[in-house]
Amino acid sequence: MQTTLKERGKVENSREFINKKEPLVDRENRKTVGQQIVDDPRMSCKNVNVYYGDKHAIHDVTLDIARNEVIAMIGPSGCGKSTFLRCLNRMNDTIDFCHVTGAILLDGKNIYDKDVDVVPLRAQVGMVFQKPNPFPKSIYENVAYGPKIHGLVQTKAETDEIVETSLKKAGLWEEVKDRLNQPGTSLSGGQQQRLCIARTIAVGPEVILMDEPCSALDPIATARIEDLIDELRENFSIAIVTHSMQQASRVSQRTAYFHLGDLIEVGSTDQVFLNPLHQLTEDYVTGRFG
Numbered sequence: 001m002q003t004t005l006k007e008r009g010k011v012e013n014s015r016e017f018i019n020k021k022e023p024l025v026d027r028e029n030r031k032t033v034g035q036q037i038v039d040d041p042r043m044s045c046k047n048v049n050v051y052y053g054d055k056h057a058i059h060d061v062t063l064d065i066a067r068n069e070v071i072a073m074i075g076p077s078g079c080g081k082s083t084f085l086r087c088l089n090r091m092n093d094t095i096d097f098c099h100v101t102g103a104i105l106l107d108g109k110n111i112y113d114k115d116v117d118v119v120p121l122r123a124q125v126g127m128v129f130q131k132p133n134p135f136p137k138s139i140y141e142n143v144a145y146g147p148k149i150h151g152l153v154q155t156k157a158e159t160d161e162i163v164e165t166s167l168k169k170a171g172l173w174e175e176v177k178d179r180l181n182q183p184g185t186s187l188s189g190g191q192q193q194r195l196c197i198a199r200t201i202a203v204g205p206e207v208i209l210m211d212e213p214c215s216a217l218d219p220i221a222t223a224r225i226e227d228l229i230d231e232l233r234e235n236f237s238i239a240i241v242t243h244s245m246q247q248a249s250r251v252s253q254r255t256a257y258f259h260l261g262d263l264i265e266v267g268s269t270d271q272v273f274l275n276p277l278h279q280l281t282e283d284y285v286t287g288r289f290g
């Protein structure tokens with residue numbers, strides 16, 4: 001979504017027009033504005049708070065993630081994007097002094113309920129990290145490992161099939177089909193990231209979390225991953241943290257803006273970037289802050 005200065009001017013004018021009717025929310029007011037709730041959500045976060053010891057890192061965030069959408073999470077460094085993302089598959093459980101309150105429903109079931117096993121949960125809500133992190137195994141084994149430990153495959157033929165399908169969905173098959181036994185680490189950075197996406201897809205997730213998945217990649221590898229994210233939306237919900245507003249504009253349908261642990265605003269990506277409702281969002285998206 002590229003906007004010219006002229007278009008930006010039109011938007012500024014329309015924003016002024018709106019502001020005359022309805023003043024912007026006070027800069028200090030941190031109550032979330034925008035469309036937090038959607039019909040028939042895939043995930044539903046209700047009054048989520050996160051504490052690292054005494055430090056209150058996420059303040060009472062309520063936010064739905066729709067089916068087949070890419071939602072971008074943006075905001076200045078340290079505002080809590082990664083912390084919030086990690087709540088969605090209980091990755092924060094791995095930090096001893098981290099404490100999460102509130103509820104996060106996946107298809108209506110609270111993932112923080114005592115009877116939830118985090119191993120299958122993290123297959124249902126998979127994660128792709130900033131730095132590609134293939135296992136020290138072959139390309140084939142990187143993808144086959146998850147389905148094997150989750151009992152999704154019994155035979156070699158089934159495993160072969162899931163490896164091929166996952167690599168195809170991750171847009172990597174053609175590049176690696178003749179070298180499946182080579183180490184995952186022998187691939188380029190962009191290929192390694194697509195391998196990690198294939199590994200995530202292989203265990204049949206419903207949601208894929210991505211924390212700055214392109215920040216270690218060059219523009220061509222980034223474009224490849226962005227195209228892939230758009231294709232994956234057909235089958236999955238994707239929550240992506242990014243520092244690049246251009247990337248958020250290109251890949252997401254909704255954007256959530258975080259500031260100092262508060263969810264300030266959420267809405268359609270076009271609206272958040274072109275016509276933000278909150279002063280803090282406007283300051284960030286126009287480059288005055290952050």
Ligand SMILES: Nc1ncnc2c1ncn2[C@@H]1O[C@H](COP(=O)(O)OP(=O)(O)OP(=O)(O)O)[C@@H](O)[C@H]1O
Pocket residue numbers: 052055057075076077078079080081082083084095
């Ligand atoms: N393991 C941890 N222990 C203690 N505090 C933490 C931990 N991880 C994050 N924090 C704190 O929680 C707040 C939110 O951090 P978080 O990493 O979620 O921010 P972020 O928005 O992802 O930032 P960045 O854009 O730099 O990645 C920060 O104040 C950070 O210092």
Ligand SMILES: [Mg+2]
Pocket residue numbers: 081082083211241
């Ligand atoms: Mg982060």
